[in-house]
Amino acid sequence: MLLALARAATRRPLTVMLLWGLFLLLGFGLGTGVFARLSDNVAEIPGTESQSAAEYLDRADPVGDSITGVVAGTPVRDPALRAEVEQAVTDLRRIAGVAAVPDPYTTRGLTAEDGRALLVSVTLAGGLDDAAEERTLHAAADRIKEIDAPQVRVSGGPLLGEQLGERAQEDVRNAELISLPVVLALLLVVFGGLRSALLPLLVAVSGIAGAFLALFAFSEVTDISVYAIQVTTMLGLGLAVDYALLMLVRFREERRTTEDVAEAVHRTVAAAGRTVLFSGLTVAVSLTGLLVFPSVFLRSMGLAVAAVVVVDMLAALTLLPALLARFGGRIAPAKARPKGTEGRLFGRIAAFAARRRIAVLAVVVPALLVLALPVTGMRIGVGDARQLPANTEARQLYDTVGDHFPPGTGVSPVSVVVEPGTDAATAERIRALSPTAVTRELPGGARVIEMRPSGEADGAAATDLVKRVREVRGDAPVDVTGTAARLVDFRAMLADRAPWAVVTVLGGILLLLFAFTGSVLLPLRTIATTLLSLAAALGVVVWVFQDGHLAGLLGAEGLGALSLTAPPLIVAIAFGLAMDYELFILARMREARQETGDEREAVVTGLRRSGRVVTCAALLLAVVFGAFMTGGFSPILQIGLGLTLAVLIDATVVRMLLVPASMALLGRRAWWAPAPLRRAHARFGLREEGHTAGAPVPEKV
Template identity: 80%
Template sequence: MLSTLARAATRRPLTVMLLWGVFLLLGFGLGTGVFGKLSDDVPDVPGTESAVAAEYLDDLDPSGESITAVVEAAAVSGPEVRAQVLRAVADLRDLAGVAAVPDPYATRGLVAEDGRALIVPVALEGGLDDAAEEAAVDAAAGRLHEIDASGVHVSGGPLLGEQLGERAQEDVKNAELISLPVVLVLLLVVFGGLRAAGLPLLVAVAGIAGAFLALFAFSQFTDISVYAIQVTTMLGLGLAVDYALLMLVRFREERRETPDVVEAVHRTVAAAGRTVLFSGLTVAVSLAGLLVFPSTFLRSMGLAVAAVVVVDMLAALTLLPALLARFGGKIAPAKVRAKGEEGRLFARLAGFAARRRAAVLAVAVPALLVLALPVTGMRVNIGDAQQLPKSTEARRLHDAVGAHFPPGTGVSPVTVVLRPGTDAGTADRIRALAPGGGSRDLPGGTTVLELPPAGSVDGRAATELVERVRDIRGDAPVQVTGTAAQLVDFRQMLADRAPWAALTVLAGILVLLFAFTGSVLLPLRTVATTLLSLGAALGAVVWVFQDGHLAGLIGAEGLGALSLTAPPLIIAIAFGLAMDYELFILARMREAREQSGDDREAVVTGLRRSGRVVTCAALLLAVVFGAFMTGGFSPILQIGLGLTLAVLIDATVVRMLLVPATMALLGRRAWWAPRPLRRAHERFGVREEVAAPAEPEPAHH
């Protein structure tokens, strides 16, 4: 298959480039339409009690969305501000699509006790189509912003998703403006020439277009989280550069052996292309674990990110060979280095780790385990507007409410649905859990209780209230929904499905690594060392964002819990990225072993040849992830920091020290497999063509 792709790309390079040009136009044209379809509703899990109860209420009593405004002034009850607010309320009531707007001065709790702020909630009619709802929201928000006061902040409902989508688009653009020039400079340092440095960026642009197009496609039949844009774009950009870097380094090496450009491209795809193919497959398999969870968010993220990985892989295997066939003759071959000169530092590291394997393991493994300790106390919450950048209007509204109103204001209640047949005693016991809650009767004998939780919507008091209601109800036809109930159900879903997700990923990874290496022990060793780096990175994220240590250094704050989106995505993506570097190194180790037959020397030689590529790839990925951390969304900061640390720890401590130490410890046994499996691998496994023995140092011109 790879040879067929290589021949097609080199035989018709202009056709291949034209097809990719059309893809780019679709990605940056049609694909960017996803920014208008983003949702901030993450925790819903179809089939759970909270989701079923919410659907039941929507069918029985369909209600519309709502938006909220906070008006700040020196005296909101002063005659001038009061007159403006009341005129705005009257105008809002006359707008098409608006169901109700209470008088804030006549409604208890809407005017702050300090007299410096008031809340104006606007309820929309139920059953509005998208166009009518958008028109009503825009008109209501516009009218509220016309109030002349020291501060008017409007958000919530569909307006929140629109605001977050605009901010996400701005953050992606800024991240690209920051990362692409820095990546280009680093590539210039690596390759020493503009042509070679520019080609990975072309592949990276294809990755970004693929991210947009994949998300737009999935948005047609499922909700796409606002955070999906940053995650898929950063991964699409980073992996594209990684794959292109590996291919280009190998191409320059092959050019050193053959003057024929097309032949060098074929040899590159035959060797490094197989590593790219398996790397893409391992990342995709790691993300397949997200499909085990019934969460719409996690499934859509898994599919979208996997699609982006496939696009990056195809771009590296088709677009890059076409570009090399057309322009590769002007890229200088790698310099011939004296024996022992190339990769000297990495060879010394590998030799040291192999000789002092017991000491390296005794120091590195406990150190990584200590870094991972905070994971044992990890908590996940839905979070509120505090997770958003302070410049967003939703965050300003949240801060204004917190500054002027008592704690708990605006917190979504725990909604209890008492279906027909619920006895009065059960209903009374549930009401007693949160005195002061509201109650309303719906058609058909259904009663809805709204219990106000103490503290935040996803705090311990709120989730314990949900659990106590579920304990009290017994066999009564009572269901609990609302934000706190969604969180309880999401946490339970993670706990129930996480083992199955882990088994799915591990089984797929072990099979792929066996197909790549022909060994039974190497896949097990790879998984064990990868889990160490992953645990250390996740522990650091908990220490910073949950516990608040050093959070201010990256513009964040301690929130007492991680966003429920962060841990699953960090684990799935970081695991896949770690497999990338493992495959880069194992490919070179196996190649050296086949050439020399010396297991110890193969470890040193393999790291000598691959260490520079792995280090450069990790540095480039860290730059990309770091650029996306400038946006300020706390979940993106958490994911960005987690992936950055996972990549850096894995590419340094794990791959440069633990890998050679464990390989030396295993010796010849590292490549062992039972005879039946060995025969199966000889027949069906993947074998790279052995090319020139040295990884080139970049030429400087």
């Protein structure tokens, strides 16, 4: 299969490049339309109590979205400003599609006690179509901003999603402008030539186009989070560079032994291409764990990122061979070095780790476990505007309200839907749980009790209130919704489905690694060492963003909890990336073992041959992730830091020390499998063929 792809690419390189060119036009044309469809709501889970209750409220008492403006920085009871605000309220009420605008001077809680800020709340009519809603939102926001005051900020509702979408598009553009030149400079250092350095960037551009196109396709059927665009784009860019780097390093090695460019491409695809194929499949399988969760956001992220990985893999296996067939003759072969001198540093490290295997394991494993300790206290939350960059309008509105109004102002209430027929005593017991409880009658005889908890909408007080309501109601037809209820349901969903996600991912990874290595113990060893590096990286993320240590260095602050989307995404993506590097190294180890038959020497030789490319790939990925962390969105900072640390820890400490130490400890047993499985692998497994630079190319893959 792979050799057939390589031959097709070398026979018709211009056709392949044309097809990929059309794909790029589609991705950067149609695909970028996703920026207008991004949502800031990721906590919804179909079928949960909180979601069902919210849908019931929408049907029973349809109310449109709302936006909020804050006017501050000057005494708001100044006669001139008051006249201007009252005129603005009058004008807002006349806008088609506006349902209600309370007077901030006569409505309790809308004017700050210090007299230097007020809130203008605009509620839209229910049932507006998208076009009418957009016109109304912008007309209302523009009218509020016409108020002449030192500080006027407007956000909330669909306007927040629009503002975040615009910011996300700007952040992606800036990250690309930062990362691409740095990646190019590093590739120039690695390859020493502009042609070789440019080819991975061409493949990377394909990955970015694939990210846009995949998200746009999923936006047709589901909501796409504002944070999804950065995650998929940075992975599309990073993995494309990784795969292209691996292929180009191998191509330059093959060019040392053959003048025939097409032959060198075939050999490259037959050897490194197989590693790329397995790597892409492994990363995609790691992301299938997200499909186990009923969360629309997690499922769409899993599918979108997996689609991007597949695009990167296909670009490395088709577009890059076509480019090499067309321009590879101008790429200088890798410099011939005396036997045993290539990758000498990595060989020495591997030999040391293998020789001192017990000492290395005794030091490295406890050190990683110490870094992982904060995970035991990890908490997740929906978060608030503090997750946003300080220069976003929504964050500025949040900070201004916090400076002038009491804590809890604007906090989403815990809403309890009491259906007809509920015992009056049950309703009273629920009302007694909160001194702020307010009851509203709904059409059809139902009632809704709204209770505003102290602290944040997803804080401990709010979530405890949700749990107490659900305990008090018993079997009564009473449902709870709101931000806190969504968080409680999200946490329950994670706890319920996480074991199934783990079984799904580990089962798939074990099968793929067995197909790649023919060993039973190697996959188990790989998973154990990978989980160590992953836990260490996640522990640091908790220590920084939840507990607040050194968060200021990243332009963030301790929030008391991680974004509810960060841990599952870090775990799924980082696990796949770790498998990526493991396959790079195992491919070379297996190759060396087939050459020499010496397991200990194969470990050292495999790391000597792969250490440089793995280190370079990890550094390039870290650069890409770091560039996307400049945007300032806290969930992206959390995911970016987690992935960066996971990649760097895995590519250095784990792969250079733990892998050779554990492989040396296992010895010949590392490659063991029961006789029936050995026979199955010999018949069905996709194996590395013991092909080295200059050896004949296998006829079948």
